[in-house]
Amino acid sequence: MPHLLLKDLPRYECLLEAAREFPDLDPSATEVFLHLLRAGDEAFRVVEEHLAQHDISQGRFGVLMALWGNCQDAENKNEKPLTPAELAERTGVTRATMTGLVDTLERAGFVTRTAHPDDRRMMSVCLTKRGEKLLARILPPHFRRMAWLMEPLSEPERRTFVRLLTKVLTRATTSTPPSARDEETVRPGRA
Amino acid sequence: MPHLLLKDLPRYECLLEAAREFPDLDPSATEVFLHLLRAGDEAFRVVEEHLAQHDISQGRFGVLMALWGNCQDAENKNEKPLTPAELAERTGVTRATMTGLVDTLERAGFVTRTAHPDDRRMMSVCLTKRGEKLLARILPPHFRRMAWLMEPLSEPERRTFVRLLTKVLTRATTSTPPSARDEETVRPGRA
DNA sequence: CTTTTGTCGTTAGCCGCCTAACTATCGGTC
DNA sequence: GACCGATAGTTAGGCGGCTAACGACAAAAG
Known part of the structure; x- marks a missing residue:
């Protein structure tokens, strides 16, 4: 199901520009990440459409x-x-x-x-x-x-x-992401 | 969100075996497909966990x-x-x-x-x-x-x-899948 | 044998996404 | 100026995930 960030992926130069404002932004990593989510979502949709025809x-x-x-x-x-x-x-x-x-x-x-x-x-x-x-x-x-x-x-x-x-x-399943400790203690708190 | 097929991906030899029963099954294509959905899902989860800490x-x-x-x-x-x-x-x-x-x-x-x-x-x-x-x-x-x-x-x-x-x-966004015509006319029909 | 601890399946309630229908408004046509 | 199709945003209802809590049961501890 569409549960995505941006539908049209940003161009690489935009990522480079954004990286100047945010030193933590790794342009190539972000590019791979966005493409991965997008491609996974579309592949999912391709088979989901078929299964839905059988009400599955x-x-x-x-x-x-x-x-x-x-x-x-x-x-x-x-x-x-x-x-x-x-x-x-x-x-x-x-x-x-x-x-x-x-x-x-x-x-x-x-x-x-x-x-x-x-x-x-x-x-x-x-x-x-x-x-x-x-x-x-x-x-x-x-x-x-x-x-x-x-x-x-x-x-x-x-x-x-x-x-x-x-x-x-x-990587995603066997390690723990950075600063997981710092943030896990943060309670949502406000609506 | 976890909306996946099988959590532990099948081994390649199992795909080869299944391909003998189902001539339409392309083992390498299936392997890529399952890995793509799985990796996309896990990557999604990694950032979702973080955003959820801020109630987003x-x-x-x-x-x-x-x-x-x-x-x-x-x-x-x-x-x-x-x-x-x-x-x-x-x-x-x-x-x-x-x-x-x-x-x-x-x-x-x-x-x-x-x-x-x-x-x-x-x-x-x-x-x-x-x-x-x-x-x-x-x-x-x-x-x-x-x-x-x-x-x-x-x-x-x-x-x-x-x-x-x-x-x-x-491929997923610019072409139409095989036998889309045959199946689109099939109405779900039964519960 | 009794008690505790843990597991299994289910329920209740929430949230995000969808489709279908509705209302209000705009733009063009007569 | 009055209709008429198209469009924007909303509403209503459904579905499939989730968590938290429950009662039934099994297995270990006493």
């Missing part, structure tokens, strides 16, 4: 993929139960959000919610036949969209791209 | 930046009026959303809403002194976060990165 939001799709991915592991039995907590963990939403997502998917008949045999606190969420059919219908065009989006990139470019993205991803 | 959402920040960016152009007069419609266009949200964002910012005293002198349908949104002070307080650590995030990348890597991101961005 990105969150719901994540749940279905998590259950389907799990199916791959144990394909002998058609059921591949996961708990809502595991689903939340894998798709990166809270357990509370997962309750709503599973609610919707269950109402639509794509998953079932059954009591866990061992632990009565837990539930087992399974993909139904209908859910599998939906995925079988959605996935091929979904994959085609991703392939289409990356078509301008050669194979070496793709490898380089993944390497650079991984660098940023690693 | 990404949407509100976009409005402030749009007004501030406009300030740069005409710095002689402290007022830099933009209409809500222009702000919506620049930040990539709808006019309805902009109404809410400006409401909040106005209540907090960061912007003012005044009648447009020429056209009585329009409003003029201006940054207040207090809004400028907020930006002056927020921007330096904001820039430091972006610089910190990109620190692992060398200058040549950054240039390559921007080039690759631009390729994807251009």
